[in-house]
Amino acid sequence: MRTAYTADQIRAAEQALMARLPEGTLMQRAAAGLAAVCADLLGRVYGSRVVLLVGSGDNGGDALYAGERLARRGARVEAVLAGSRTHEAGLRALLDAGGRVAEATAIGQADLIMDGLVGIGASGALREPYARLAAEANAAGAAVVAVDLPSGVDASSGRVAGAAVRARVTVTMGAYKTGLLVDPGAAFAGDVELIDIGLGEHLPDPDATALTGRDVAGLIPRPGDESDKYRRGVLGVAAGSDLFTGAAVLAVGGALRGGSGMVRYAGREAPVAQVRSHWPEAVVTLLDAPSIEHVGRVQAWVLGPGLGTDTWAHELAVKVLASDVPVLVDADGLTLVARDKALLRRTAPVLITPHAGELSRLIGADRAGIEAARLEHARRAAAELGVTVLLKGSTTVVAEEGRPARVNVSGTPWLSTGGTGDVLSGLAGALLAQGLSCYDAASCGAYLHGVAGRLAADGAPLTAADVATAIPGAIRAVTSPGS
Numbered sequence: 409m410r411t412a413y414t415a416d417q418i419r420a421a422e423q424a425l426m427a428r429l430p431e432g433t434l435m436q437r438a439a440a441g442l443a444a445v446c447a448d449l450l451g452r453v454y455g456s457r458v459v460l461l462v463g464s465g466d467n468g469g470d471a472l473y474a475g476e477r478l479a480r481r482g483a484r485v486e487a488v489l490a491g492s493r494t495h496e497a498g499l500r501a502l503l504d505a506g507g508r509v510a511e512a513t514a515i516g517q518a519d520l521i522m523d524g525l526v527g528i529g530a531s532g533a534l535r536e537p538y539a540r541l542a543a544e545a546n547a548a549g550a551a552v553v554a555v556d557l558p559s560g561v562d563a564s565s566g567r568v569a570g571a572a573v574r575a576r577v578t579v580t581m582g583a584y585k586t587g588l589l590v591d592p593g594a595a596f597a598g599d600v601e602l603i604d605i606g607l608g609e610h611l612p613d614p615d616a617t618a619l620t621g622r623d624v625a626g627l628i629p630r631p632g633d634e635s636d637k638y639r640r641g642v643l644g645v646a647a648g649s650d651l652f653t654g655a656a657v658l659a660v661g662g663a664l665r666g667g668s669g670m671v672r673y674a675g676r677e678a679p680v681a682q683v684r685s686h687w688p689e690a691v692v693t694l695l696d697a698p699s700i701e702h703v704g705r706v707q708a709w710v711l712g713p714g715l716g717t718d719t720w721a722h723e724l725a726v727k728v729l730a731s732d733v734p735v736l737v738d739a740d741g742l743t744l745v746a747r748d749k750a751l752l753r754r755t756a757p758v759l760i761t762p763h764a765g766e767l768s769r770l771i772g773a774d775r776a777g778i779e780a781a782r783l784e785h786a787r788r789a790a791a792e793l794g795v796t797v798l799l800k801g802s803t804t805v806v807a808e809e810g811r812p813a814r815v816n817v818s819g820t821p822w823l824s825t826g827g828t829g830d831v832l833s834g835l836a837g838a839l840l841a842q843g844l845s846c847y848d849a850a851s852c853g854a855y856l857h858g859v860a861g862r863l864a865a866d867g868a869p870l871t872a873a874d875v876a877t878a879i880p881g882a883i884r885a886v887t888s889p890g891s
C-alpha cells in the first residue's frame with residue numbers, strides 16, 4: 409500500500425528524526441537521492457546544463473546540494489536565486505564545486521531544470537517571481553524535476569491555486585504527500601520517485617493511501633470448496649428505465665463479472681427485455697409496481713443507473729433504501745436522494761458513487777470548487793451524509809469518516825466515456841454483496857475498474873461494454889500477476 413501524509417505530518421516526523429541526527433544529515437540524504445534521479449534522467453552528466461530554481465527555504469537547499477553533486481560530476485550547474493534569502497551553506501557548496509549564480513535567461517538553455525522554489529513550507533498561490541519562473545520552466549522544453557513536490561501544488565490537498573511547475577519527475581523526500589496522489593496536483597507531479605530519508609518510524613497513521621494490486625488481491629473474496637451461489641453473495645440491481653435501458657445492461661454486466669454468486673435484476677418492461685436478452689445469467693424480475701417484495705433475498709443493492717427520477721423511481725428508491733442490506737447509490741439514484749436526503753437515514757451502510765456534478769447537488773457546493781479540492785469535498789460529503797463516498801474523476805477518491813482516504817490511480821483517461829460508471833457500480837456492488845465493507849468494495853472496485861479500463865483500451869478508445877468484459881482479466885492480473 410502506498411501511504412501519503414499532510415505537510416504537517418511530514419514536518420513533525422522530520423523534526424522528530426532530525427533531533428536524533430547531526431545537523432544537515434537529512435538534507436544530504438535528500439540531495440543524494442535527488443542528484444541520482446537527475447543523473448539517470450540526463451544519461452550523461454558531464455557537460456550537461458542544469459538550472460536550479462532556488463527559493464528561500466530548505467527546498468532550495470535540497471536543490472543547491474543536489475546541484476553541487478552534479479557539478480562535481482562535471483555538469484554545468486547554474487542557480488537562479490528567486491527568494492529574498494538563500495540557503496547559505498548550500499549556495500557555498502555549489503559555488504565551491506564550480507557551480508554559479510545566473511539570471512532567469514539560463515532556463516531556456518537547460519537540459520534539466522530542478523524546481524527548488526518551494527516544498528512543504530509553501531502557503532497559498534505562488535508569489536512573484538516564483539510564478540513567472542514556474543511558467544518559464546514549463547515552457548522551456550527541458551526535463552523538469554520537482555524537489556519534494558511541484559512548486560504551486562498544495563502538499564496536503566493537491567490544490568493548485570495559480571501557477572505551478574509541471575514536472576516530468578517529482579523526487580519526494582521521506583514519504584508521499586497526499587497532494588501528489590490527488591488531482592489536480594497529481595497531474596503536475598509526473599512520475600513520483602520516493603527517497604527514503606529514514607522517516608519511517610516517526611510517521612503517524614497516513615492521511616491517504618493508494619491500494620496496489622497485491623492489496624486488492626488480499627481483499628477480494630475468492631470462492632472456496634464449500635461455496636455455492638447463495639453463499640458467494642447475491643446482488644440486486646435496481647436500474648434502467650424505458651428511456652435508459654443501456655445503463656441497466658451495463659450495470660448488470662459489471663456485476664456479473666464482479667464475483668458474486670448471483671445477480672438479480674429488477675425493473676420496468678423495456679430494460680427487463682434488454683437485460684434478459686443480454687444476460688441469460690441474471691435472474692430477472694419484471695416489476696409491475698415500484699416494490700422489491702417479489703425480488704428474492706439479496707446481500708446488497710445497486711440503485712440508480714438509468715433509473716429515471718420520476719415518482720415510480722422515487723418509490724422504488726424508498727423501498728430499496730428501506731431494506732436492511734448495504735446499498736450502492738449512483739447516477740439517478742443520487743438525484744433522488746439529493747431531493748430527499750432523509751432516504752439516506754438508514755442503519756445498513758450506504759456507498760455513493762458520484763462524479764463532481766452529482767456531488768455538488770448532494771452537498772450544495774459548486775462543481776468547479778469540488779474539482780479543485782476533490783479530497784476535501786469527498787471527506788465533507790462522507791461526514792455530512794454519514795455514508796462512504798467514491799468520488800469519480802481522473803483520480804478516484806474514496807472517503808469514509810475516521811479512515812484514511814483511499815486514492816485510486818489505476819485508471820486511464822480512456823475510461824472517461826459514457827456508461828463506464830454503470831459498469832463500476834455493478835462491479836463495486838458485486839463486491840459489497842460478497843461481504844466487503846463499503847470502503848473496501850469502493851476502493852477495490854475502483855482499482856479493478858481502472859485496470860480493466862487499461863486492458864480494454866490498450867492505447868485506443870474503449871466502450872463501457874469492453875470494460876465489463878475486461879474485468880475478469882483485471883482480477884486475474886491482480887491475483888496472479890505475471891501469469
Ligand SMILES: NC(=O)C1=CN([C@@H]2O[C@H](COP(=O)(O)OP(=O)(O)OC[C@H]3O[C@@H](n4cnc5c(N)ncnc54)[C@H](O)[C@@H]3O)[C@@H](O)[C@H]2O)[C@@H](O)CC1
Pocket residue numbers: 422426434435438463464465466467468470491525526527528529530531532533534535536538555556557581605
Ligand atoms: N526539514 C528537513 O529536515 C528536511 C527538509 N527538506 C526540504 O525542505 C522543504 C521544506 O523547507 P522549508 O520549511 O524551509 O520550506 P520551503 O522551502 O518549502 O518554503 C518556505 C519558503 O518559501 C516561501 N514561501 C512560502 N509560500 C510561498 C509562496 N506561495 N510563494 C512564494 N514563496 C513562498 C516562504 O517565505 C519561505 O521562505 C521540504 O519540502 C524539503 O524539500 C528535505 O531536505 C528533507 C529534510
Ligand SMILES: [K+]
Pocket residue numbers: 467523524525526527554555556557558559
Ligand atoms: K519544489
